[in-house]
Amino acid sequence: MLPKYVSDRRGFLRIGAAGVVGCSLPNLPATAAEGKQLAGKGRAKSVLLVMLSGGPSQLDMWDPKPNAPEEVRGEFSATSTAIPGVAICEHMPKLAQQAQRWAMVRTLAxxxxxxxxxxxxxxxxxxxxxxxxxxxxxxxxxRSDFPNFASALDFIKPPTDGIPTAVSLPNYFIEGPLTWPGQHAGFLGAKHDPWQINGNPNNAAFRMQALAMREGVTRDRLQTRRQLLDTFNRSDVRSNGPVSAFHDQQQAAFDLLTSGNVVDAFEMAKETDETRERYGRNQFGQSLLLAKRLIEAGVPVVQAAMGIVQTWDTHTDNWGKLKNRLLPQLDQGLAALMDDLEASGRLEETMVVVMGEFGRTPKVSTLPGQTIPGRDHWAHAYSGLFAGAGIAGGQVIGQTDHQAAYPVTRCWSPADVLTTMLSGLGVDQDVAIYDPLQRPHHLLNGNVIAPLYTGTSA
Structure with a gap:
């Protein structure tokens, strides 16, 4: 039986806080509704998730501890930001100047x-x-996994204008035999998978071949072919599952090819050299520029990663990798993106979230057989950046201990982050989806991070 969803609060079993993973929740609102119906609901037309795969170090980026022992604080110094009394890593000077645009959450866990x-x-x-x-x-x-948040959005709000609900770029998170879970629609089926781009937008030859029509085939001619194909498809054969799925893919392909906005977004050569240089002539900078173009084309969810999977997994040479490549590219690309979103007015309707899957250990360590130290995995406390679509910038939310190891104020889970994104996109608090066993799952299974909108810490 196919999955389904409901939006009537009486139509499903409330799941409560079961989806709030690894985070105690002190000072909860009196009811779930009070925690979710906030000013940010429906403020976003698009969400851009900048995914720093591998786990960026909170200590060496957003939550430095300059007074900690050397084996904790690491090699970098802290620099002041546009927020009085708030410091971040010295190697992100542009973001330090732009701090008034961002809300830093230091207690993700x-x-x-x-x-x-x-x-x-x-x-x-x-x-x-x-x-x-x-x-x-x-x-x-x-395919038994719970769906990616963008896939769930596609399921409950299917597009009708030929524009895909979600685009992920510049690569799928896969390494050898391992494919990272959480990237596709899981039990909702391939029809709702985010549209995946695998390619480097910085390459001169970058072009979406899948979206290029053959020479001599115009959009009008393609519409005629579509009408002919629809005539053949009006038969009982569509009741066959695989055939029906293929037909859905055909329809999606036609919609994309006949909708010029998304196709044009991939024409990176239309950007001036000056603009491309501002973002950085590297894969990450140009991925952010492409993400901006997709948002301008009307794509509701865009995920942009930096490099390949585990790029930020700095077990070895943590400070060299950060200083020489990762932080300069992040600093330049994000600063250019925020400048352009604000200048165009799109920051008011675009939520930007920057985070990894976890952070790094407080204590410096050296792997066996290695000589250059780094930091290991750490999910007990890490940081993320939030901006746009009603979020109050210029603030820090949450406080960690003297080692940035554990929160000493309220922590926020990935379920809270995704609930904040989906609520910002207008998803109602009572929406639930059912898995193939007809078990209900509350889609907004966390709490909106209220201080993002109120400007008060928690």
Missing amino acids: HKEHNHLLATHVALTGRPTPVPRGGSDLDRVES
């Missing part, structure tokens, strides 16, 4: 310290099921 499991948590808000007798290290993507 959950329980999974494994990349694959933590990525599923970050992109679905649910713990990753591990088969009995299996190892969490072997747990990869499966």
Whole structure:
């Protein structure tokens, strides 16, 4: 039986806080509704998730501890920001100047310290099921998984204008035999998978071949072909599951090809050299520029990653990798993106979220056989950036201990982050989806991060 969803509060069993992974919730509102119906609901037309796969270090980026012992604070110094009394890493000067645009949440937390499991948590808000007798290290993507948040959005609000609900770029999170779970629609089926781009927008030859029509085939001619195909498809054969799924894919392809906005968004050569240089002539900078173009084309959810999977997994040479490549590219690309979104007025309707699946250990360590130290995985406390669509910038939400190891104020889970995104996109608090066993799942299974909108810490 196919999955379904309902939006009537009497139509499903409330799941409560079961989806809020690894985070105690002091000072909860009196009712779930009070925690979710906030000023940010429906303020966003688009969400851009900048996913820093691998786990960026909170200590060496957003939550420095300059007074901690050397084996904790690391090699970097802190620099002041446009927010009085707030410092971040010295190697992000542009973002320090732009701090008034951002809300920094320093108390994100959950329980999974494994990349694959933590990525599923970050992109679905649910713990990753591990088969009995299996190892969490072997747990990869499966169609039995809970859907990616963008896939769930596509399921409850299917597009009608030929524009895909979600685009992910510049690559799928996959390494050798391992495919990171949480990236696709899971039990909702392939029809609702985010549209995946695998390519480097910085390459001169970058072009979406899948969206290019053959020479001599105009959009009008394609519409005629579509009408002819629809005539053949009006038969009982569509009741066949695989055939029906193929027909759905045909329709989606036609919609994309006949909708010029998305096709044109991939024409990176239309951007001036000056603009492309501002973002950085590297894969990440140009991925952010492409993400902006997709948002301008009307795509509701865009996920932009920095490099390949685990790019931020700095077990070895943590400070060299950050200083020489990762932080300069992040600083330049994000600053250019925010400048353009604000100048165009789109920041008022675009929520931007920057985070990884977890952070890094407070204590510096050196792997066996290595000589250059780094930091290991750490999900007990990490940081994220939020901006746009009604979010009050120029603030820090949450406080960690003297090592940035554990929150000393309220923490926020991935379920809270995704609930904030979906609520911002207008998803109602009572929406639930049913899995193939007809079990209901509350889609907004966390709490909106209220201080993002109120400007008061929690």
